[in-house]
Amino acid sequence: MSYQGKKSIPHITSDRLLIKGGRIINDDHSFYADIYLEDGLIKQIGENLIVPGGVKTIEANGRMVIPGGIDVNTYLQKPYQGMTAVDDFYQGTKAALAGGTTMIIDHVFPEPGSSLLTSFEKWHEAADTKSCCDYSLHVDITSWYDGIREELEILVQDKGVNSFQVYMAYKDLYQMSDSQLYEAFTFLKSLGAVILVHAENGDLIAQEQKRILEMGITGPEGHALSRPEELEAEAVFRAITIASRINCPVYITKVMSKSAADIIALARKKGPLVFGEPITASLGTDGTHYWSKNWAKAAAFVTSPPLSPDPTTPDHLNSLLACGDLQVTGSGHCPYSTAQKAIGKDNFTMIPEGVNGIEERMTVVWDKAVATGKMDESQFVAVTSTNAAKIFNLYPRKGRIAVGSDADVVIWDPDKVKTITAKSHKSAIEYNIFEGMECHGAPLVVISQGKIVFEDGNLHVNKGMGRFIPRKPFPEYLYQRIKIRNKVGGLQGVSRGMYDGPVYEIPATPKYATPAPSTKSSPAKNQPPPIRNLHQSNFSLSGAQIDDNNPRRTGHRIVAPPGGRSNITSLG
């Protein structure tokens, strides 16, 4: 954290603010109180606060005061074919602040061949010099190479990274096999990290892309056609299966379809620790635009997994977000200009992937979920900020209005109506995928690190004022349960006397006897030889079942007692 020291000092100190007459909303309850901010922290909360003279006062007039939003998924420096997305850390975080988001967690995306550590440093430096709001970093694992374990350890122990993303899509590029996923999950769990998964079945996508290009479909609709939502749901199911074998938490980034969300909701009911992150795009719009006659517009929607062409998707995802089946909202913000997108004008697989959403996130969630009555303000705070802070171990420094927390605060006006349009957005792209959407609810004042950065529609930001927020491993919100489950879930063998009956002799040349389970697993390492007890052999060749009186067996005796078999149609 060498970068941190040099900058936490200058502009923030002696910034004092008093927010009067607001209604403070946390994820658990709301109440009326004043807030006094100093040195970038919340110093006092209450009524009739005693504050130094000459403090700048903001009259909230009963409006809501909420913790600043945390956008858990941004790609502000994603490289693609030598170019990067048009919104860099400066442009992107400016847009974030304008929308009420005061912290982002950006994805470090190492290009294959470069190490995780180098890439991390690259992102760290770029963000330190450009970012206008606090930030933290996820690191994407784009290949699983020798020596990666040491780097992951360093990142977790010394660099303040506690979340890593793996890919199930992008065959022959970033995709990991199930075995690799198992290995990666096991290792990341031992580090206490949060495992993020980009869930799509890359094998099938590659096949479908080939087929669709062969049919002569080259436009953006091919993107959606080659990535049907079943492939997303399948990968989500598989990721959860692997994670539940290892007993590790798993976090699905970019939940874009109803079926993927349903799989997560179902799995949570069965116990695995799964979290799902819909993004602004999947909550606010749908994939019918891929069929737009305007190529540039259709291409603006290209992201993976794609937006679902099913127009009922946003409503469904908002409902699941409201009931807690999905927990966090990100934006997946990674916009490319039309000229950049046009690299794929003759082949949809070349279109750089990514949509906007960093600025619109809070507003879209408010409009779709709170203004419709699906969730209340506290839940809104939970899904836009608090849950993210808990999962990624930033809580209560971020995600809560409480004494001692960072002074990242938003005064929210639920009645403000705003029409999203590319004409007025802060992003550098030409198309806004939410163009024309009329949204209820918008930030009035945004305070980041105790400073007013957005007021009356005007931004007051300094490039590079954002600080890197390191995150510790083993977030309690996830790992408390994991630790207990580790203890109770231990596996034990049965202690038996050694089998001493006859053993079939295997022919010496099993060369062509293929399905040889001998290689099924690597030979055990510390496999204690079972003790041979010559006096107590249980083995018998007669059909008599020696352990017939074993309680285990009789307990599950197969024949049901007469009259005891009543649940004929119970399929549950």
Place this chain on the structure above:
Amino acid sequence: ILSPGDRLLIKGGKIVNDDQSFYADIYVEDGLIKQIGENLIVPGGVKTIDAYSQLVVPGGIDVHTRLRVPVLGMSSADGFYHGTRAALAGGTTMIIDHVCPDAGTSLLAAYEQWRGAADSQACCDYSLHIDIPRWHESLKEELEALVKDKGVNSFLVFMAYKDKLQCSDAQMYEIFCILRDLGAIAQVHAENGDIIDEEQKRLLELGVTGPEGHVLSRPEEVEAEAVYRAITIAKQANCPLYVTKIMSRGAADILAQAKRKGTVVYGEPITASLGADGSHYWSKNWAKAAAFVTSPPISPDPTTPDHLTSLLSCGDLQVAGSAHCTFTTAQKAVGKDNFTLIPEGTNGIEERMAIIWEKCVVSGKMDENDFVAVTSTNAAKIFNCYPRKGRVAVGADADLVLWNPKATKIISAKTHNLNVEYNIFEGTECHGVPTVVISQGKVVVEDGNLCVTQGSGRFIPRKTFPDFVYKRIKARNRLAEVHGVPRGLYDGPVHDVLTSAKAVAPAPASRIAPCTGKAQAPPVRNLHQSGFSLSGRPGGPLKGGGCGRQGSCFVSQACVSGRAKPGNRNVVFAQ
């Protein structure tokens, strides 16, 4: 094969088909059912069987047996002779066995090996599925040959057995597309081999070496996951899918859900999953525990058989097999120090009909017609040997069973017709047994006595495109065509891509195999009618008021028409 003098009259029985039951006599001649009705006129001197108060059902079809599986150079304890003998004793008059080719053997050669063995040994009619291990492109011709000339219409792929039999997702997609075009049934052994492999390593490292390790390393989620994935792939390929060996609740539920969404998918529970209990893996008796080893394992959840029989009764699962593949205790003991070496397979060929009757009919979950459907008719329909098999009707093969619902039998290794020491259903009391079994018009079981002829079983070839399965697939093929959007060529600016693409690794250019313009016609540039417009004109399926702005320069900030009008935002929680 048969002496033409084989004539039988079955009198006074209640004929049970999958759709209805009725009382009638049956006259059998030359291995076929010649007449059904009352007061039949038959030649003199015909042997008459009194079927009074018994049911006459179509002989069972066991869709899944492995009577010749080579494991580590050993062959299973029950070969075609003993296996089919046991089948007949249990009321099953036809089996479909799996051909599992060795490494280095072609599918066709393996098929011939199996044909040779079965033709000389089988006592009942049989047919063959072919397993496809180690997929490669050149197998396509073999598949075609098998389908066209050899009477095989079903093939199995493995999702488990990493580095040996396992297929990748891409391979499965490829195989499914080929099978769909051939009109065959894709069968799948569904377990995630990658996870199993890791779990096996972990368990052996923990020092768990007994049969309980087998079930611990193959938890049922791993089965359910693979079923889900197989269904996804089959749906993408629009290929009918048949999941063999449904062993757990999770897998069965996934399959049932997929059916509700319209996927053409069939599930086959086996005798062991319907009637046995996986808690025996923890038996202190190693030999007994090992007898239960099969993959996917029998679920340790004792409510599983009840759940699976319910799904079988309501039609969510359709067919019951046995997956009969037995090894003696000495053979199983090859894995006495390492559960991964225990040869896999359980018995069930003889017990199948009785177990289903006991668990489903005696308990009131299904009626006698459903019983016929799941033990015989559905299998005949799916695998295209209906109505020759699977139905009591004039012209059908004379494979018949007289079923006595009042008789009782206790399953025991002491009395079974198998070559193994343990019976995994030991002690199960079954109310309902076959009293007379007729195969190819000949009485082969009567009063508990078997009277079979080695090699009398015939190979039953099966044609492709079974109607029961493919009618829907064909209709969907026609509907599934996708079309691109006709657009004018994009003629705006294009970002220059760095040519030194070396350092720029994540080049999605290689994301797909280069399909350099196979059928990929370059879009025709029509200068007169460019659909591309720089004004923000909304188009496509997006309806609604456009707000096209004329004359904006290229940086066209198109309006997405306002979709969320305040008026239509009143649907709260409508899921």
